[in-house]
Amino acid sequence: MTIQPDLQPAVQHDMVVIGAGFSGIAMTIAAKAAGRDVLVLEKADEIGGTWRDNRYPGVACDVESHLYSYSFELNPDWSRAYAPGDEIQDYLLYVVEQYDVRRHVQFGAAVQQAWFEEQTSRWEVAYSTPDGGLETVTCRDLVLAVGSLHVPTAPAIPGLDAFQGELMHTATWVPGTTATGKRVGVIGTGASAVQVIPELAADAAALTVFQRTPTWVMPKNDHEISEATSERYERRPALMKARRAKIRAANETRALGFVKQPALMKAVRLRAMHHLRSSVDDEELRAQLTPAYTLGCKRIPLSDNYLTALSRRNVKLATEPIIDAGPNGLVTADGVEHPLDLLVLATGFDPSAAWKSVNVFGAKHASLTQRWEEGIDSYYGVTVPDFPNMFMLLGPNAELGHTSVLLMMEAQVELVVKLLAERDRRGAKLVSVRPEVVPAHMAQIDERSADTVWQRGGCSSWYLDKGGRNRTLWPGTVAEFERRVRNPEWVDYEFTSR
Numbered sequence: 001m002t003i004q005p006d007l008q009p010a011v012q013h014d015m016v017v018i019g020a021g022f023s024g025i026a027m028t029i030a031a032k033a034a035g036r037d038v039l040v041l042e043k044a045d046e047i048g049g050t051w052r053d054n055r056y057p058g059v060a061c062d063v064e065s066h067l068y069s070y071s072f073e074l075n076p077d078w079s080r081a082y083a084p085g086d087e088i089q090d091y092l093l094y095v096v097e098q099y100d101v102r103r104h105v106q107f108g109a110a111v112q113q114a115w116f117e118e119q120t121s122r123w124e125v126a127y128s129t130p131d132g133g134l135e136t137v138t139c140r141d142l143v144l145a146v147g148s149l150h151v152p153t154a155p156a157i158p159g160l161d162a163f164q165g166e167l168m169h170t171a172t173w174v175p176g177t178t179a180t181g182k183r184v185g186v187i188g189t190g191a192s193a194v195q196v197i198p199e200l201a202a203d204a205a206a207l208t209v210f211q212r213t214p215t216w217v218m219p220k221n222d223h224e225i226s227e228a229t230s231e232r233y234e235r236r237p238a239l240m241k242a243r244r245a246k247i248r249a250a251n252e253t254r255a256l257g258f259v260k261q262p263a264l265m266k267a268v269r270l271r272a273m274h275h276l277r278s279s280v281d282d283e284e285l286r287a288q289l290t291p292a293y294t295l296g297c298k299r300i301p302l303s304d305n306y307l308t309a310l311s312r313r314n315v316k317l318a319t320e321p322i323i324d325a326g327p328n329g330l331v332t333a334d335g336v337e338h339p340l341d342l343l344v345l346a347t348g349f350d351p352s353a354a355w356k357s358v359n360v361f362g363a364k365h366a367s368l369t370q371r372w373e374e375g376i377d378s379y380y381g382v383t384v385p386d387f388p389n390m391f392m393l394l395g396p397n398a399e400l401g402h403t404s405v406l407l408m409m410e411a412q413v414e415l416v417v418k419l420l421a422e423r424d425r426r427g428a429k430l431v432s433v434r435p436e437v438v439p440a441h442m443a444q445i446d447e448r449s450a451d452t453v454w455q456r457g458g459c460s461s462w463y464l465d466k467g468g469r470n471r472t473l474w475p476g477t478v479a480e481f482e483r484r485v486r487n488p489e490w491v492d493y494e495f496t497s498r
Contacts, residue, residue, distance in 0.1 A: 021049020
């Protein structure tokens with residue numbers, strides 16, 4: 001059932017974009033360039049998405065800086081090979097001002113529901129405001145740029161609510177929090193944990209890492225970018241573009257090991273094992289940190305100091321399951337009580353939660369939330385049958401495990417722009433994917449995913465849905481995805497006036 005607020009007539013826009021992270025900003029810039037009137041609805045009080053919210057110590061990108069940026073706005077001034085989170089957020093703030101995006105953003109606008117009005121062929125979007133009000137806007141085109149690494153997950157530990165110390169998820173880090181002199185616990189050993197643990201270990205009186213599953217870690221080889229190099233890139237942008245192309249080409253080769261030739265991961269595993277042996281002298285600890293699954297089955301964190309941090313005197317690794325929590329800390333299955341002053345949940349995100357929470361209803365009252373619950377089928381992670389003039393960015397099977405996801409996002413933005421231009425050229429009102437082409441597309445995704453390291457690597461990860469199907473990653477190279485979406489087959493889409 002849709003919300004029908006008793007309001008003044010809704011303000012009309014060509015396009016409404018939900019979310020002001022990397023993808024929402026890119027979509028807004030592209031739509032403005034095409035002469036479209038855009039409104040961006042952002043529930044927070046600032047742009048940035050992931051890089052606005054994640055402020056934990058050590059937060060950084062695991063893709064090299066010169067590739068983790070917009071292709072149309074390269075940055076010669078990155079300070080490091082892998083940019084820290086604050087620097088990425090500053091880059092986004094710069095882009096927003098450079099392209100005059102901010103005046104299109106409505107901050108504090110938490111979308112409650114969106115529905116397609118078949119009589120008018122327009123979308124209605126209802127959102128709450130900071131003062132508790134409910135407003136609505138109407139638009140021709142709706143773009144969901146809500147992000148998949150947005151809603152944090154928490155472990156189901158009995159008694160966790162009773163813990164009286166400081167408790168926070170890495171995605172909701174409280175500014176000013178310090179580990180100095182405290183007994184600290186970290187649950188998780190994924191990408192966020194690999195970044196935050198060395199920072200906490202340097203200050204904590206004692207740090208306990210609660211490891212559910214060990215993770216393969218590769219050396220990061222991070223380094224400062226000299227001022228001379230930045231000045232050279234600024235004077236000669238072609239050099240910076242060449243550096244970007246070199247990083248991209250190197251990263252693309254990883255897709256072969258993930259998707260087509262998993263045997264190639266054996267060589268990468270040898271490098272990871274060498275990194276582990278050279279970082280951890282204790283044989284027992286090294287055994288505890290050695291995964292049993294194939295490298296690449298989970299996302300591969302990069303770090304030069306995570307493994308050495310676990311060898312510090314003030315750090316211990318707890319490998320028994322957590323069975324209980326209380327006011328003073330945690331209890332593991334071996335009966336050991338772990339007193340804590342600060343407990344950090346580095347337990348990742350629910351990749352589908354943000355999409356489900358938008359409450360979008362398409363033609364014939366089709367529910368996007370229900371589609372997600374059933375295992376959503378989409379066309380290149382952008383369009384969904386029965387949702388005309390609605391587009392997703394970084395939707396199903398559009399994330400990456402081997403290189404910068406911004407490449408996928410830019411390709412999808414370009415596809416949206418082309419679909420709208422073709423619709424307008426034909427004098428049509430609506431564009432949507434033909435329902436009959438999606439099953440074959442998804443069957444191909446499933447077939448290609450079946451032999452990937454993600455499904456045959458012997459682990460469970462957030463890449464897979466409850467049924468074990470890959471509904472997160474693109475099972476191929478970015479170059480292949482770009483070839484497919486940058487030359488759309490118009491026959492795969494319906495252009496109609498009603």
